[in-house]
Amino acid sequence: MAKSITSLNAPNPNVSVDCVVFGFDNEKLKVLLIEQRNTGQFEAQLALPGDLVLERENLDEAATRVLKQLTHLEGIYLKQFKTFGDPNRVNNVKDKEWLRTFREDPAARVITVAYYSLVKLEDYLPEAASFAGKVIWQPVDEIPALAFDHNIIVNEALKRLREEFEFKNIGYELLPKKFTLSMLQTLHEIVLGVKLDKRNFRKKLKNSTTIIALEEKQTGVDHKPAQLFVYQSKTLL
Amino acid sequence: MAKSITSLNAPNPNVSVDCVVFGFDNEKLKVLLIEQRNTGQFEAQLALPGDLVLERENLDEAATRVLKQLTHLEGIYLKQFKTFGDPNRVNNVKDKEWLRTFREDPAARVITVAYYSLVKLEDYLPEAASFAGKVIWQPVDEIPALAFDHNIIVNEALKRLREEFEFKNIGYELLPKKFTLSMLQTLHEIVLGVKLDKRNFRKKLKNSTTIIALEEKQTGVDHKPAQLFVYQSKTLL
DNA sequence: CAATCTTAGTGTAAATAGTACACTTAGTGA
DNA sequence: TCACTAAGTGTACTATTTACACTAAGATTG
Numbered sequence: 308m309a310k311s312i313t314s315l316n317a318p319n320p321n322v323s324v325d326c327v328v329f330g331f332d333n334e335k336l337k338v339l340l341i342e343q344r345n346t347g348q349f350e351a352q353l354a355l356p357g358d359l360v361l362e363r364e365n366l367d368e369a370a371t372r373v374l375k376q377l378t379h380l381e382g383i384y385l386k387q388f389k390t391f392g393d394p395n396r397v398n399n400v401k402d403k404e405w406l407r408t409f410r411e412d413p414a415a416r417v418i419t420v421a422y423y424s425l426v427k428l429e430d431y432l433p434e435a436a437s438f439a440g441k442v443i444w445q446p447v448d449e450i451p452a453l454a455f456d457h458n459i460i461v462n463e464a465l466k467r468l469r470e471e472f473e474f475k476n477i478g479y480e481l482l483p484k485k486f487t488l489s490m491l492q493t494l495h496e497i498v499l500g501v502k503l504d505k506r507n508f509r510k511k512l513k514n515s516t517t518i519i520a521l522e523e524k525q526t527g528v529d530h531k532p533a534q535l536f537v538y539q540s541k542t543l544l
Numbered sequence: 545m546a547k548s549i550t551s552l553n554a555p556n557p558n559v560s561v562d563c564v565v566f567g568f569d570n571e572k573l574k575v576l577l578i579e580q581r582n583t584g585q586f587e588a589q590l591a592l593p594g595d596l597v598l599e600r601e602n603l604d605e606a607a608t609r610v611l612k613q614l615t616h617l618e619g620i621y622l623k624q625f626k627t628f629g630d631p632n633r634v635n636n637v638k639d640k641e642w643l644r645t646f647r648e649d650p651a652a653r654v655i656t657v658a659y660y661s662l663v664k665l666e667d668y669l670p671e672a673a674s675f676a677g678k679v680i681w682q683p684v685d686e687i688p689a690l691a692f693d694h695n696i697i698v699n700e701a702l703k704r705l706r707e708e709f710e711f712k713n714i715g716y717e718l719l720p721k722k723f724t725l726s727m728l729q730t731l732h733e734i735v736l737g738v739k740l741d742k743r744n745f746r747k748k749l750k751n752s753t754t755i756i757a758l759e760e761k762q763t764g765v766d767h768k769p770a771q772l773f774v775y776q777s778k779t780l781l
Numbered sequence: 782c783a784a785t786c787t788t789a790g791t792g793t794a795a796a797t798a799g800t801a802c803a804c805t806t807a808g809t810g811a
Numbered sequence: 812t813c814a815c816t817a818a819g820t821g822t823a824c825t826a827t828t829t830a831c832a833c834t835a836a837g838a839t840t841g
Contacts, residue, residue, distance in 0.1 A: 321558040321559060322558060322559065322629070322655050360629065360655075362631070362653065363631055364631070365629050365630045365631060366627060366628075366629035366655070369629075387626065387627065389624065390603060390624065390627040390657050391603075392559070392597065392602050392603035392606075392657070393602045394599070394600055394601070394602060416599065418559050418597075418603070418655075418657075420627050420629065420655075474711075487789085488789085488790090489788075489789075504829075504830075504831085505789090505790085505791095506790085506791070506792080506830095506831085507828075507829065507830085509790080509791085510792095510828090511827095511828090525789095528787090528788080528837085528838085529786085529787070529788095529837080529838045529839070530786075530787040530788045530789080530836080530837065530838065531787075531788055531789045531790085531835070531836040531837050531838090532788090532789080532836075532837065533788075533789055533790085534789085534790090724818085725818090725819090726817075726818075741800075741801075741802085742818090742819085742820095743801095743802085743819085743820070743821080744799070744800065744801085746819085746820085747798095747799090747821095748798090748799090751798095762818095765808085765809085765816090765817080766808080766809045766810070766815085766816070766817095767807080767808060767809065767815080767816040767817045767818075768806065768807040768808045768809090768816075768817060768818045768819085769807075769808065769817095769818080770817080770818055770819085771818085771819090
């Protein structure tokens with residue numbers, strides 16, 4: 308049963324945070340998953356990066372900490388989107404021993420506050436070496452059965468991501484600092500699941516002050532190189 | 545400190561739900577508040593209806609139960625919108641004794657999952673008699689200092705309500721079953737804080753299949769009576 | 782070095798949606 | 812019957828969205 312909280316820094320046994328980290332490699336939208344430590348008896352299961360909330364941190368701080376600890380990612384777009392609290396959401400974990408590595412009672416109920424974040428996959432890949440075998444970028448259309456209710460959480464995050472994409476300009480977070488208009492268009496097409504017209508897409512961007520053209524052009528492609536752009540946050544203007 | 549959970553139905557000491565219930569009386573947008581039981585030493589404080597989540601219920605069930613127990617409201621639009629987890633959010637309660645009426649440790653940390661809901665104030669008023677002195681409908685522009693971080697929660701709910709109003713047709717939930725187009729327009733004007741053009745507002749509604757005109761007209765007004773409409777949910781079509 | 786391949790980049794016409802704006806009508810009450 | 816109040820209605824103008832096809836720049840190959 309739940310243990311007494313004797314120290315202010317003891318983990319709160321009832322609340323966790325989970326992060327759905329989206330990345331884009333110009334072809335597919337991917338989600339960062341971690342492999343749970345396999346204690347031997349059961350096949351390994353994948354899960355979202357997450358951890359219990361500590362007694363003295365708020366939810367945003369917990370999510371930021373988890374992301375840093377498990378993936379070394381810092382300073383990225385991170386947004387709380389929904390809290391999941393079904394009493395049975397723990398049941399889907401095959402290896403209860405694994406749960407015991409961070410919770411006293413593996414059957415205890417845990418409510419999780421879910422966040423989603425967006426990273427530039429390109430920027431992240433060089434660093435990924437240090438997590439070899441632990442961190443996996445999985446295309447969103449090929450997600451296997453995950454631990455807990457994490458499949459549900461990923462689906463909800465996707466739904467929310469699409470909503471945000473339709474109304475706000477958060478796409479830039481998934482692209483490298485310097486990007487082409489085709490990359491931006493492909494990203495929108497993949498996230499929203501639609502085909503867009505090149506000229507209309509560009510026309511709409513002309514009325515936006517959030518992207519600025521560089522003098523620079525794309526290199527290393529075997530066709531006409533495209534102009535590069537950077538994102539200029541509105542809050543800086 | 546937190547007590548052990550010895551029964552499956554024991555309250556979970558770490559998670560609560562709070563409901564921001566919006567109502568509209570054709571003049572002002574209001575929020576339902578309850579008066580905390582005054583234990584004498586401190587002035588009474590108002591708070592949102594809320595309670596700890598029980599061990600065997602999920603979050604939506606908890607919110608539904610709380611709303612029913614504290615306000616007798618059932619079967620209404622109820623939507624989770626944000627979870628609040630600042631470690632200090634309990635500090636703003638003046639009367640710690642009052643906290644003890646439902647929590648063992650009044651200083652313990654509680655994370656709350658906030659919901660908002662919309663009710664037809666008209667329908668609700670007759671029932672309100674049974675809660676005299678406990679339930680208060682407060683205009684959103686005259687909210688006093690509330691317990692916990694409930695002022696922050698109300699503000700976030702308002703923000704979210706406005707967002708939903710701009711994109712979805714949820715306004716009908718705040719109106720009586722039979723409403724006039726002027727009532728619907730006034731509601732939009734008050735929630736969004738803007739003045740709308742009568743003809744343009746009606747023109748847009750013509751392209752919507754969600755409201756249908758009745759044969760019936762308004763009664764009891766000292767001017768030309770308006771036609772009445774009802775909302776026809778899209779999911780029923 | 783000419784031909785070919787690939788993606789970049791560009792404009793216009795038609796349809797749709799949004800905005801601004803003022804008078805007549807139906808009922809109540811004095 | 813006159814005055815008051817809110818209901819109800821149309822048109823011209825502007826802005827936004829949609830559909831659609833060719834030329835340009837660089838890389839590769841024979």
